[in-house]
Amino acid sequence: MFYEPKDGHGLPHNPFNAIVTPRPIGWVSTRGADGADNLAPYSFFNAVAYVPPQVMFASTSDKADRAMGKDTVANIEETGVFCVNIVEHEMRDAMNATSASLPAGEDEFIKAALDKAECTTIACARVAAAPAALECRLSQIVKLEGATNYMVLGEVIGVHMRDDCLRDGRFDVTTFNPLSRLGYRDYATVRELFELKRPGD
Structure with a gap:
């Protein structure tokens, strides 16, 4: 089968969603200028550079009560910081619960019964029990093709790892x-897991 996305695929579900897999999940926590905490998962997420360490995630939908993207993107635009929490298997239900579309200002940490911890270098909450959390300073928000697509790039300025x-x-x-x-x-x-040595190692 071959298709051009502009013409549609003719299948009951979009195959593009399943082709680029597996994808890590960026569980992004933010705090708005009003002090309200937010937490949401993003599957268009990855690390993009080592020095300085940088990450990206993309938001591909919007909300009626936000002028730009979802609560996460709006909060980051306001404050210039965010935290990426790493998701473990045991937190799958809590992560899924935070994907609900709640009104702006409603706290997903509370809805998912997750304990918060304060970040160290930025004014933001993080998932206290996450295996790791990356405190990030916004580098740029890039408007992508499409009505509601935004890519957020950030520099990692603090790293939490569970002992x-x-x-x-x-x-x-x-x-x-x-x-x-x-x-x-x-x-x-x-x-x-398995290990592969590169040529020349």
């Missing part, structure tokens, strides 16, 4: 089983 996730000097993902997004309503958990 039990450190083994032999490494951040060990086998200690918490990272959750990833597949297509449609499908998810996967990383449970099996």
